[in-house]
Amino acid sequence: MDIKKVYLKGQEEAKGWNKPNKIIIHHPEYNGSIEGLNDIMRSMGFYMIGYNFYVRKDGTVYEGRPVWATGANCYGHNHDSIGVCFEGNYDKETDMPQEQFNAGVELIKYLKSKYGINEVNGHKHYYNTACPGQYFPLEKMLSCLDGQLQQEVISNTPQVTNNNIDIKANAKVINDFLYARDINGNKVGGYVSIGDNIEVLDVSYSKQLDRIKYPTSNGAKERYVTNATNCIEYFYQDQWQNGSTPEPVYQDSSCSQKIGTLNPYEKATPIYRKDGVLHIVYSTDKGRNTKSGYVRYNGEFSIF
Missing domain, CATH: 3.40.80.10 (Peptidoglycan recognition protein-like)
Known part of the structure; x- marks a missing residue:
């Protein structure tokens, strides 16, 4: 024990x-x-x-x-x-x-x-x-x-399905629960529990809010949570690495609006791929895992 x-x-x-x-x-x-x-x-x-x-x-x-x-x-x-x-x-x-x-x-x-x-x-x-x-x-x-009821077994797979809505989990909540919030950061009722597998969709640099999908008893919900970096553990932390030249970071998968730059050999965290373009979470002057965006370069990451 x-x-x-x-x-x-x-x-x-x-x-x-x-x-x-x-x-x-x-x-x-x-x-x-x-x-x-x-x-x-x-x-x-x-x-x-x-x-x-x-x-x-x-x-x-x-x-x-x-x-x-x-x-x-x-x-x-x-x-x-x-x-x-x-x-x-x-x-x-x-x-x-x-x-x-x-x-x-x-x-x-x-x-x-x-x-x-x-x-x-x-x-x-x-x-x-x-x-x-x-x-x-x-x-x-x-x-x-008393042995009258068998314990339920917890699956360790990150894929969670609720009411036919798939959560393609890329992170887990640790250390403390997170209140569900709206786009402005106001509490809207409910929270994400410690141990929940979640799908992080976007990390806002300006508001330090994460847009996520998370499981509830009534199915998957999409809400915002505070970007408490000590409470969100990414499955693929730092598994993307830049090459020898600066890499532009874009607002969306069309790669038309640049929002940042990654330094040569800088590491970042892949969270999903859209239209063949990788969405990553990376570090800024606000700390580790404080902004997300799209990059064209695969950084030797091929899991998805």
Whole structure:
């Protein structure tokens, strides 16, 4: 079981004792890193995060408060439980990413085996609360843990099809979710989840917005997202390389309007081909992957 450990403020103050005989499932009504959640709980008066494990939407699992220490995840059970928290607000968010669900099941099975625990349930089973949220797939998760329901298998192929609309994925969302926006950058409702494969169609240099297609439960949608370069991982990063002469970059596949120039031997990232002309993402004075356009030169790239 891959459980990541990162430094959390206050971890040196861990104290007390815990003899867990149950696992309690939570949601924090929060989207973001474990460090961010730790800061929130510290601002509430806790010395560190109260949950023992944190499952992010991309399926990454982090260790929180040490299991041996007195917990802070459920009143009346902080000396006899392990708190597992799932990123998100499942009173509002209706769909849990399959990566997160599978990672949670794997983690809880691992903890049951390691600590000899049979009892697993949601926070609301032990305290007067709605946690882990009305839309949290609690019964489905408990059925998977009991062996009554088989886990869904996640395909690693980048091709995603929703309602007969193909997403020819060329990138993946990592580190944090991205709000869906309009052409002016205003939020329009919805977001792109961590782990989603997306099709980047264009990167606006002036607005630093990416026009993308992304999967939803109602089919593929085309929206804009902030060009958060640390949250968008391209499949073919830097796999195009210029030759020995400057290469013009054009606005569209007709190659009639020049919008930039790539230096000799400069690298760029192919995202798709239109009318036989390659569309690439490249670096500018605004940083890495901050503009896109078309180039005639193939740069020894032949995957598409």
